Amino acid sequence: MTQKFKTRRAGDLTRRSILKGAAGTAVLAAGSSLLAMPAIAQARSIKIGSYGGYFEDSFKKFVYPAFTEATGITVESVTQPNSSDWLVTMQQAAASGTVPADVSLYGKDTMIKATRIGEMLKPLDASKIPGVTNLDAEFLYEGPDGLVGVGSMAWFNAMVINPNEVTPAPTSWKEFWENPAYEGSLGISKKIDGRLLDITAKTFFDGAETLMTEDGIVAVLDKVAELKPHVALWWSAESQMEQAMKNEDVIAGSYYLDVANIMASDGFPIKPLFPVEGNPIGYGSWCLSPLSEKTGEAYEFMAFSSDPATQALMSRNIGTAPLVNRELTDLTDEEFAFVSGSPIITPAYESYLDNETFIKERWDAMLAGA
Amino acid sequence: MSDLATASYLAQADNETRLNKTLRPPFDVVHRFSAQSIIMTTIAAILLFVFLSPILLVVAVSFGEKIEGASWVWAFDPSNYARVFVGIGWPDEITLLYAYKLGYTLAYAVLGSLIAIAFAFPFTYFLSQCSRPVQAAWLVFILASLSMSEVFIVMGWDIMLSNRSGLPALFKATGVTEWLKETGWLAVLKDWGLANPRNVKFKTSQMATVLTMAYLVWPYAVILLYAPLSRIDRSMIEAARTMGAGSFTVMRTVIVPVVRIPVMGTLLLLFVYLLGAYVTVTYFAEPAHQTLPVSIYEAIRGATLNAPFGAAQAVVLLSTAGVFIFASLWLSRLAEKRGR
Incomplete structure (x- = not known):
């Protein structure tokens, strides 16, 4: 009796789930055909990735509409958590044959890594991207198969302070190490590519050169370890540092120049500075997925992005530094100072990749005091 | 034959x-x-x-091989496991970095679940003695609170412990900070990592980490303990009382022995749940006191793209958790036998 009951119930469940499944499939099929129709009717579109949050919102609000107006190509914005995580996503997507984004935004180290992994970036034909010559040559990244990345914008990891709490303003990164007022008060990026190594190398050693050898890396890490008692927050997400500055849990540290400026204009107590050693620069590049069928659209977008007018548009609305000669843009002195500065600390990208595991473990061990 | x-x-x-x-x-x-x-x-x-x-x-x-500066490939490379125990520099040098991380993972999970049960047990006991409508109201409230994710809870605690909006602000406003400065206690707190030159600070600290973890699993503890505690035969308690036993004696000799197996089960469940806590640790523990799950995440999703090393750490964590669970089950069975 029990057997019978069980069997019947099992049968019922199967039937019901089959019916449910069938209904679901029908809805999906109807939905996708509805979705597909306008795509066919609408001539041209492209999926472009950028870092989620304020950054992506500004792209959607200011840059993409201008691009659509200029070319008639509509942009579907794709949220990237950041550069390196997105590479994992794109790698998994490529394995399954999908294209989450035609064009992705990668930092330089991620881009080098992608070329080393292989078949992650589609070689680009520079002759089909008019205006790309506006960019400084160092922002056009060539892999073994030729051009694979077209620079999009630059950003700085600047020194920031709370001007109400820190007076006078520091003029050198050294003060973070030496002034006891910073005890338990700094907010510093916890990531190995958060650029503290580059700052330390430039401030106390011979800069990027020192980071090229294992002995140099160990020496720089020992110096970083001396800063630990002054760090209240080792942040791993941008929002952590934002909150900590707003709440005054930290009174100084390193943070993105663009976000710091925006926070300051919103009235929060934060002031970015360029100390004598300078601030580390980073830049993003547009890269095309090899599985994308939108090469033409991608070229048009890269050309649009390389245009001095677009570079100025991004500086004004997103707070990033232009990658074209400043004279080509119509940015005022004040506007330029808002997004850029000098001197510049260039990160030791190659060393981060060649000594990847070594740096990561030594960095973690330094943080853990192990 | x-x-x-x-x-x-x-x-x-x-x-x-x-x-x-x-x-x-x-x-x-x-x-x-x-x-x-x-x-x-x-x-x-x-x-x-x-x-x-x-x-x-x-x-x-976990047996994959890491390619420096790129990603990783399938292989049979046991060095990832060696790295978990002795670090990358072995055999020239040994680092116990990941062993420490494993230690913190276990310590936080044990402390967090013990504190949660310490608070949940008396609460649930008194709850089970309340009238039905009161019990129902509390249980609905506690069940509803389970829908809050770790992220929300951490956000709440983050605000509560913040300098301008939380406890430190209260300390400052009520003059406690000034008093601490004058009496020299602030310097002592600074040595303990619980103050900066301006005020007390509760993050990042192990205290905040463990308390948030305990808070995170407290509702689970109440729900898991509710059934066994509400099933206790009241006549046994009354009998003990009539024979002159005080509240503490009743708790020790009647209630705890009856529910010790469900309490042990609850403890194990909370422990396993807390082993995987990620957001709490990244927010409230300084890097020196962070756990293996954070390290696993950084290996897999971080800039190094070292999934094999992340997987090796995950296998070690899983095995350790398994050993702990089996050991505690075995111990409780042993205790059960002795008890008889």
Whole structure:
């Protein structure tokens, strides 16, 4: 009796789930055909990735509409958590044959890594991207198969302070190490590519050169370890540092120049500075997925992005530094100072990749005091 | 076997066959039975596949080989496990970095679940003595609070412990900070990592980490303890009382022995749950006191793209958790035997 009951119930469940499944499939099929129709009717579109949050919102609000107006190509914005995580996503997507984004935004180290992994970036034909010559040559990244990345914008990891709490303003990164007022008060990026190594190398050693050898890396890490008692927050997400500055849990540290400026204009107590050693620069590049069928659209977008007018548009609305000669843009002195500065600390990208595991473990061990 | 024995054996076997033939169920029952066993086998196979394949995949990935500056490839490279125990510099030098991380993972999980139970046990005991409507209201509230994710809870605690909006602001406003400065206690707190030159600070600290973890699992503790505590036979407590036992004696000699097995089970469940806590640790623990799950995440999703090393750490964490659970089950069974 029990057997019978069980069997019947099992049968019922199967039937019901089959019916449910069938209904679901029908809805999906109807939905996708509805979705597909306008795509066919609408001539041209492209999926472009950028870092989620304020950054992506500004792209959607200011840059993409201008691009659509200029070319008639509509942009579907794709949220990237950041550069390196997105590479994992794109790698998994490529394995399954999908294209989450035609064009992705990668930092330089991620881009080098992608070329080393292989078949992650589609070689680009520079002759089909008019205006790309506006960019400084160092922002056009060539892999073994030729051009694979077209620079999009630059950003700085600047020194920031709370001007109400820190007076006078520091003029050198050294003060973070030496002034006891910073005890338990700094907010510093916890990531190995958060650029503290580059700052330390430039401030106390011979800069990027020192980071090229294992002995140099160990020496720089020992110096970083001396800063630990002054760090209240080792942040791993941008929002952590934002909150900590707003709440005054930290009174100084390193943070993105663009976000710091925006926070300051919103009235929060934060002031970015360029100390004598300078601030580390980073830049993003547009890269095309090899599985994308939108090469033409991608070229048009890269050309649009390389245009001095677009570079100025991004500086004004997103707070990033232009990658074209400043004279080509119509940015005022004040506007330029808002997004850029000098001197510049260039990160030791190659060393981060060649000594990847070594740096990561030594960095973690330094943080853990192990 | 002798001939006689063989003959008797064969006869017996023959008899059995005949018996089986006469007792053989009608065709449809056999059919139904085998159909059912096919379904059961299929379900079991699917379950095995669904539950085991991710674990097997993690084990397989853990033997992968990392390519410096790029990603990783499939291989049979046990060095990832060696790195978990002695670090990358072995055999020239040894670092116990990951062992420390494992230690913190276990310590936080044990402390967090113990504190949660310490607060949940008396609460649930008194709750089980309340009237039905009061119990129902509390249980609904606690069940609803389970829908809050770790992220929300951490956000709430973050605000509570913040300099301008939380406890430190309260300290400052009420003059406690000034008093601490004058009496020199602030310097002591600074040595403990609980202050900066301007005010007290509670993050990042191990205290904040453990308390948030305890808070995170407290509702689970109440729900898990509610059933055994509300089933306790009141007459036993009354009997103990009439014989002159005080509240503490009743708790110690009647209530705790009755519910010690469910309490142990709850403790294990909370412990396992807390082993995987990620957001709490990244927000409230300084890097020196962070746990293996954070390190696993950084290896897999971070800039190094070292999934094999992340997987190796995950396997070690899983095995350690397994050992702990089996050990505590074995200990409680041993205690049970002794008790008898």
